[in-house]
Amino acid sequence: MSVKTKKMDESAFAEIVKEFNAVGELIRARQDEKQAVIDEFNSESKRFYFGKISEKTLASSAAKTNKELRRLDEQIRTTIERIGEFSDQARKFSSAQSPKSFKATLSGVVSSGTKRPATKRKSARRKPAKKKTSTAKKRKAPSKKARTRKTRKKKK
Numbered sequence: 001m002s003v004k005t006k007k008m009d010e011s012a013f014a015e016i017v018k019e020f021n022a023v024g025e026l027i028r029a030r031q032d033e034k035q036a037v038i039d040e041f042n043s044e045s046k047r048f049y050f051g052k053i054s055e056k057t058l059a060s061s062a063a064k065t066n067k068e069l070r071r072l073d074e075q076i077r078t079t080i081e082r083i084g085e086f087s088d089q090a091r092k093f094s095s096a097q098s099p100k101s102f103k104a105t106l107s108g109v110v111s112s113g114t115k116r117p118a119t120k121r122k123s124a125r126r127k128p129a130k131k132k133t134s135t136a137k138k139r140k141a142p143s144k145k146a147r148t149r150k151t152r153k154k155k156k
Helices: 010-049 055-095 144-155
Strands: 102-105 108-111
Touching: 010 055
Parallel strands: none
Antiparallel strands: 102 108
């Protein structure tokens, strides 16, 4: 009988890493795009400061810039979620590579990772429950406050 160790599928793992890198580059591209939008608005505000454009033009530029920044932030967040999925996939793939344990004996190499059939255990015996004897409970006399409340309710 031939004993074989686990072999990692490097091409499958390389594909996961390739996707991981591509998504990382996409995040960086969106961040650079966001910086360009911010820089463009800064130049617009300088033009307003020096009187080259009107306040109305700057206000419309600010609204357009805010809309673009929100769009880019949303894209970055969704891309980060995708990269999280790829990292989970890579973690699962790599954890499946845990090694089998082997043992060298006089008769050859054997896998000690084989599981023995589970032995059935007898359930523990239960002791019979003791019967409780009922004792007559004494009733307490209602307190003075309780008596006055009852009489008030009756009077109403």
